[in-house]
Amino acid sequence: MDFRLSTEDEAFRAELRQFLQDEMPADWLGASRNPDNEDWGFTLQLRKKLAQKGWLTMHWPHEYGGQGAPQIKSTLFADEVSYASAPGRDIFGVRMLAPTLMIHGTEDQKKEYLPPIARGEVQWCQGYSEPGSGSDLASLQTSAVSDGDDYIINGSKIWTSMAHRADWIFMLARTDPGAPKHRGISFVLVNMNTPGVTVRPILNMTGGHEFNQVFFDDVRVPKSNRVGEENRGWYVAVTLLDFERSGVDYSACARRLVDDTADYASKTGTNGGAPAGGSWVRNALTDCYIEAEACRLLAYRVAWMQEHGMMPNMEASMSKVMGSETLNRTASTCLEVLDLYGVLKPGDSRAPMKGRVPEQWMNSFSGTIAAGTSEVQRNIIATRGLGLPRG
Amino acid sequence: MDLGLSETQQMLKNSARAFLEQECPHSLVRAMEQDQKGYPPELWKSMVDLGWTGLAFPEKYGGTEGSFLDLAVLIEEMGRALVPGPFFSTVVMGGLTILEAGSDAQKAEHLPRICQGEETLTMAVTEPSATFAPGGIQVEARKDGGDYVINGTKLFVPDAQTADVIIVAARTSQGANAEDGVTCFIVPASTQGVSIVPLDTMASDKQAEVSFSNVKVPAGAVLGEVDKGWPIVDRAIQRGAAAKCVEMLGGAGAVLEMTVEYAKQRVQFGRPIGSFQAVQHHCANIATYAESSRYMAYQAAWSLSEGLPAAREVSMAKAWVSEAYRKACLLAHQSHGAIGFTQEHDLQLFTRRARVAELAYGDPKFHRELVAESIGI
Numbered sequence A: 001m002d003f004r005l006s007t008e009d010e011a012f013r014a015e016l017r018q019f020l021q022d023e024m025p026a027d028w029l030g031a032s033r034n035p036d037n038e039d040w041g042f043t044l045q046l047r048k049k050l051a052q053k054g055w056l057t058m059h060w061p062h063e064y065g066g067q068g069a070p071q072i073k074s075t076l077f078a079d080e081v082s083y084a085s086a087p088g089r090d091i092f093g094v095r096m097l098a099p100t101l102m103i104h105g106t107e108d109q110k111k112e113y114l115p116p117i118a119r120g121e122v123q124w125c126q127g128y129s130e131p132g133s134g135s136d137l138a139s140l141q142t143s144a145v146s147d148g149d150d151y152i153i154n155g156s157k158i159w160t161s162m163a164h165r166a167d168w169i170f171m172l173a174r175t176d177p178g179a180p181k182h183r184g185i186s187f188v189l190v191n192m193n194t195p196g197v198t199v200r201p202i203l204n205m206t207g208g209h210e211f212n213q214v215f216f217d218d219v220r221v222p223k224s225n226r227v228g229e230e231n232r233g234w235y236v237a238v239t240l241l242d243f244e245r246s247g248v249d250y251s252a253c254a255r256r257l258v259d260d261t262a263d264y265a266s267k268t269g270t271n272g273g274a275p276a277g278g279s280w281v282r283n284a285l286t287d288c289y290i291e292a293e294a295c296r297l298l299a300y301r302v303a304w305m306q307e308h309g310m311m312p313n314m315e316a317s318m319s320k321v322m323g324s325e326t327l328n329r330t331a332s333t334c335l336e337v338l339d340l341y342g343v344l345k346p347g348d349s350r351a352p353m354k355g356r357v358p359e360q361w362m363n364s365f366s367g368t369i370a371a372g373t374s375e376v377q378r379n380i381i382a383t384r385g386l387g388l389p390r391g
Numbered sequence B: 001m002d003l004g005l006s007e008t009q010q011m012l013k014n015s016a017r018a019f020l021e022q023e024c025p026h027s028l029v030r031a032m033e034q035d036q037k038g039y040p041p042e043l044w045k046s047m048v049d050l051g052w053t054g055l056a057f058p059e060k061y062g063g064t065e066g067s068f069l070d071l072a073v074l075i076e077e078m079g080r081a082l083v084p085g086p087f088f089s090t091v092v093m094g095g096l097t098i099l100e101a102g103s104d105a106q107k108a109e110h111l112p113r114i115c116q117g118e119e120t121l122t123m124a125v126t127e128p129s130a131t132f133a134p135g136g137i138q139v140e141a142r143k144d145g146g147d148y149v150i151n152g153t154k155l156f157v158p159d160a161q162t163a164d165v166i167i168v169a170a171r172t173s174q175g176a177n178a179e180d181g182v183t184c185f186i187v188p189a190s191t192q193g194v195s196i197v198p199l200d201t202m203a204s205d206k207q208a209e210v211s212f213s214n215v216k217v218p219a220g221a222v223l224g225e226v227d228k229g230w231p232i233v234d235r236a237i238q239r240g241a242a243a244k245c246v247e248m249l250g251g252a253g254a255v256l257e258m259t260v261e262y263a264k265q266r267v268q269f270g271r272p273i274g275s276f277q278a279v280q281h282h283c284a285n286i287a288t289y290a291e292s293s294r295y296m297a298y299q300a301a302w303s304l305s306e307g308l309p310a311a312r313e314v315s316m317a318k319a320w321v322s323e324a325y326r327k328a329c330l331l332a333h334q335s336h337g338a339i340g341f342t343q344e345h346d347l348q349l350f351t352r353r354a355r356v357a358e359l360a361y362g363d364p365k366f367h368r369e370l371v372a373e374s375i376g377i
Helices: A007-023 A037-052 A071-083 A091-104 A107-118 A233-241 A248-268 A279-307 A314-337 A339-343 A352-367 A374-385 B007-023 B026-034 B041-049 B068-081 B087-101 B104-115 B230-265 B277-305 B311-341 B347-359 B364-375
Strands: A124-127 A143-147 A150-158 A168-174 A185-191 A197-203 A209-222 B121-124 B140-144 B147-158 B165-171 B182-188 B194-198 B207-218
Touching: A007 A071, A071 A248, A071 A279, A091 A107, A091 A124, A091 A168, A091 A233, A143 A168, A150 A168, A150 A185, A168 A233, A185 A209, A185 A233, A248 A279, A248 A314, A248 A352, A279 A314, A279 B277, A279 B311, A279 B364, A314 A339, A314 A352, A314 A374, A314 B277, A339 A352, A374 B277, B007 B041, B007 B068, B026 B347, B068 B087, B068 B230, B068 B277, B087 B104, B087 B121, B087 B147, B087 B165, B087 B182, B087 B230, B121 B147, B121 B230, B140 B165, B147 B165, B147 B182, B165 B207, B182 B207, B182 B230, B230 B277, B230 B311, B230 B347, B277 B311, B311 B347, B311 B364
Parallel strands: A124 A168, B121 B165
Antiparallel strands: A143 A150, A150 A209, A168 A185, A197 A209, B140 B147, B147 B207, B165 B182, B194 B207
């Protein structure tokens, strides 16, 4: 065992920290889930710089323009960027679609789609959930009907994060309505500018615009945009899910919240109550700190398994469920530490910590839902991991 | 970063598990709860023959030069099997403390005997004030010519009743700082004036009250330097806490397996209860508690093993693992229903020990405070 970073990774971390310090505006509010046009412009700009540094896709194999970086280094990258609340990482393209294409894509698809992702030039979004298909994703009804060399797609996708900024969507659509539900689905890539695609914003409870509903009305897509075999899309998608679950982001955000809240509390004291050193505040924040460190180790364990050719499954679910729930609890505790001030939103002149705490608390609700709810993750741990019988 | 065991550690783990499954069944664990000595000499001898007591000591004392991390791997398996007896007290608290702080003569006297299984030890830190903080050490050791005279009471001393040697943390001077003025003594349990009264604990482990009434020891009994013994005690507590974490981890693993097995077999409403999501989620949570405990515990053990500063890692682990193990046991009981609450079922063997282990070498509250200090909250 060795819990240290390698000398090389230490050096990388130092360089990355310096880069982020240089690039991030002093008044940056954090990687808000609701970037206005100016913030979005900065996000894209930073993403390109990360791409130029070779960091955006460093874990990709050399043949696709990556550095074949070990998984732990790439997790370290996510850890540091998340802790810095910096935007610019690309989950949908770099971490979700690209690895799927590497496994299931044709040579032409790889040539067409991977380079722009690597250059940080294209925004993808993920078309999975539908109004009637959330946790029971395989019940999805959006249809792709064969018409010569094309599919005609009809239906709608919901909770589609960043669809309003996206150039492309990778989506699941039903190609065989008569087959058992997992066996009639195909994985299709659709340009968002295709006629018949419309995007309706859905504001979340922070007032932020991340979600959308995407409608498909007779959208014509060439069959060459299908990834994997027809009707095997579910299995293409399942491979993909294993790429987005190291979950280090949750613990990084939680650590940052604890550090900033502790710093704030030690300078100002809580509102009229116990001073910052008060035992309740100390105890509560330390509790969160320890929990976040436990989550962080679970996340690195997932990365370590991947680096050694093991396929994390139950382990990734553990990291996700514990990380997301810890972030929720941590944000809640930090809000409590700020007392009455804890409710003041970004923009309010009296808001401590630029109002990031209530914002993060509200946003943290999405973590325990998105990419498989906590309940679904626990089902996975129990059935796939522990071998309990399915209900 | 490497989060796996080495090949030799994996071999040690496998062989320890196989041995303990054979030689330390739960029936033995139960019997030893009622036994005055608390462990069977045959099991102790077998463990010695396997080289376990000598695992973490240098070859020149009869050991096999293993690391603290190797020892942790072994202790995880002992925790899983609920091994009764003075292994932990003798090796972790006694032997490693002498190895780190002892004079050549002290090492030459005690370590070979530990490796050979001829001597058992314990360390007496806590007193009726029940704290692992330096201020709790009030047993007095007064200089008397070339000797020291020890007076006072140590409480909650593990395995004192069977120990041949007790390392006693005593106060030799009172200063402004509680950490100054502590001195450690190596005291044979047979010394006149030492009296040991067993405590009746929830886990039927063998804790005791150890009273010192004008116990005279020579200056040669001082371990380390006079008045500067706190760092020795502190390091011993760190090792004790880290080793206790891997011991608890072993227990948590057993509790998980027991619960999953029960959930697969117990049928209600015509199906195994493990097919119900409510029970599945209990099991998933137990597994998550156990796995998060694994890396917290091993991070602490590894830090100590590498000789790195480990205060933060150890305290984080003890705070986290203690609570995680307790919560895992509660969920295990909930999943087992009434049978888990009975004496005949093995689950309670773990639950009672989990609670005792939670308090050993500092409870979560105590260690959270140390973490707060180390990170400056």
